[in-house]
Amino acid sequence: ALLVGTGIGLGYSSFDVLAECVGWGVEGGGTQEVEGAATELNTALVFALGVAGFSTVVKEWLFRSTLAAGQEANSKVVVANAWNHRADCVSSIMALVGISGSLAGHAWLDPVAGLVVSGVIIRTGYSIGADSLQELSDKGLEDHLMDEIRDTAMSVSGVLACRAMRGRRLGPYVHVDLSVEVGPWLSLSAAHHLRCQVTSLIQKRHEEVMDVFVQVLPLGVSDQDTEEYLGWSRMEIEAAVCDLVKLKYSAEVQKVTHITVHMLPKREGCIVIVDVALSDVALKDARNVAARLQDDIQSIEGIAECDIHCDLTDMPSETINLHDFK
DSSP states (O other): OHHHHHHHHHHHHHHHHHHHHHTTTOSSOHHHHHHHHHHHTHHHHHHHHHHHHHHHHHHHHHHHHHHHHHHHHTOHHHHHHHHHHHHHHHHHHHHHHHHHHHHTTOTTHHHHHHHHHHHHHHHHHHHHHHHHHHHHTTOBOOHHHHHHHHHHHHTSTTOOEEEEEEEEEETTEEEEEEEEEEOTTOOHHHHHHHHHHHHHHHHHHOTTEEEEEEEEEETTOOTTTHHHHTTOOHHHHHHHHHHHHHHHOTTTEEEEEEEEEEOOTTSSSEEEEEEEEEOSOOHHHHHHHHHHHHHHHHTSTTEEEEEEEEEOSOOOSSOBOGGGOO
8 A cells, every 4th residue: 555655645745746747737848947957957867867777777676586585485565565566676777767867858757767767666565455455365276286186185095085175375385175085984093194194295296285184085976965864873773783692692603702893974864884704603603694794784773774894803993882882
């Protein structure tokens, strides 16, 4: 706002001087008076010409060095300061033009140069102000940067899709939210490890990214599918399976060692994998026991498919006790 106001003020002043030079609304030859004054001050103008030339070189050097530092630090404030140096450089160039015009007897070049400088200052102020307002209003990241981050996430082995990406700038840094889809049979620990891989790789390849929130979803799951799961309880399903085993298979099944419940979208129920440790059952009868148990579990409401794994070796240290589900 200060730059825009300065540019408007400079433009108004330059236009006023130009009006005097060309005699708009002024009686008598305003142009001749200005040219006469310029002739008397030739020595001062030559000195001013040298100062303007030196200022042009210094300001251009300051612009390049400050801009490089601002881009390296990804700081809008430093970049804005660099463009302020560039505006000063343009001002010095226009001062050279105006002073040269005065020395050559064309006093009107000075206010014209002032008008050009005014336009440059107003444009610079508007550009910086527009960028800052977009950051304050949480404008999304540039499309090319979002595409690069998506490609980085998709490069992680195990990520099948990437969607629902959002990003915003926080000063020189970037905050990103995204959802990745993985295989529906992936374990929770493996999904967590994959999420950490995605987060780490994004922050490694994109240094401006300060924070990444990664949501892991089974492939093909949408927000609407979540409503289908609200009526199902994993604990209730596990309890129903254990109660069934305790009631009808206490002689054949010693323990339920593990129950895995998969709730997949677009199905009429969940998929259950049950690991059981058999009692003194002959190996030839184990398949028959597993088949009967599978049919009975699939008849439980809310279960669409069931897979039985029979453990014929030593019992694992951590098991599911049937008496925990009453």
